[in-house]
Amino acid sequence: METILVLAHTETDGTLAKSAREAMHAAATLHKALAGSQFVIGLAGQNLQAAANSIAACPATRYYGVAGEEFAQSRYATDAAAAEALCRAAQATIVVTAATARWARVLAGVAQRLGGRADTHVTGVAAADGKISVNRWYYRQRMEGTLTRTQRPWFIGVDPGSQTACDCGAGTAALKLVPVTLPEAAQRTTVTGIREPRADAQTIRPDAALLFVTGAGWTKKQADGQTHVPEAEKLILDFLKQSRASLGSSKSLVDLSGEGQAVLPFLSHLNQIGQTGATPRHPKGLSTCCHGEEPHTVGWRFIGERRAISLDPNCGWARGKTDVLYVADAFKVMAKVNELLAT
């Protein structure tokens, strides 16, 4: 009989992140498919009651918490101690958590302490005939594998964005606090602040409905024999501002900065989509001035509806990599799109 524990931490405002609710959804899927299984919630953070209450209508029968100021910030020693205590209190055999940077960092260590195993980047969970299986992608999202394990506890880190977030209602949860005695050495590391781009300079938006991708074509000589980089910059930024899309790029375009050519200054390698870049998840994607070569388009694996604008009717997108290809000048198309968005 499996005991499924969802491991989550509260955010600084005391709420649960969408990624935590996605992990809950995955865990609830398992619970539903495994007759006789138990569903338990384990929370870590400064104050937990409000977060527990916000999900009180979920099918969990027990709620455990490791609470206190020392568990508010992301720190290996305290996160691992909290996770270990919650797993022991729940006597968990399956531990489902969002594979955020914070949890992914401690999962393997906690699994080691409890004699278990951990799998990361899980994008799907299922159970049939009492047997649990998980899905994940290999070789830069080109191959999908399904695996199962007999070792317990089994830690399953679910990739954020791969599940629908559970929408269980609020109520009053009977939260049982689990005491954790921390040695002083466990609190040596302190988060002194967070450095991040200004809100309007932040172009990577994982929750955006649209991924807007720019390719090297934006910086190439155009029909008049000239490059038009400042114009390209304006068109792209205007579109991002109006659409709130997330910005991706081809490798060629982000690499140009290293080659000393005129580039778009708001792009970094973090924007790169593809085999050696990111594989973001968005309902829709629009690629512009990009050729759609295989190493780039493997990064489009999890984009729902794909469209592309390229001057070349024989580009990679035309070979089945996109749902709609506009063989057109992206400068003209995006100028018109921006004009329409502004009205």
Ligand SMILES: Cc1cc2nc3c(=O)[nH]c(=O)nc-3n(C[C@H](O)[C@H](O)[C@H](O)COP(=O)(O)OP(=O)(O)OC[C@H]3O[C@@H](n4cnc5c(N)ncnc54)[C@H](O)[C@@H]3O)c2cc1C
């Ligand atoms: C091992 C390996 C890993 C790689 N990993 C990645 C990766 O992770 N991500 C990645 O992106 N690439 C990756 N690449 C590189 C990839 O193969 C391509 O070289 C790259 O994606 C091409 O970028 P691009 O389409 O922007 O540029 P280009 O190939 O130069 O294409 C520019 C396109 O813009 C079009 N264009 C020009 N002007 C206009 C206009 N006005 N309107 C519309 N279209 C216009 C042109 O017709 C052309 O199709 C990898 C390569 C290798 C070998």
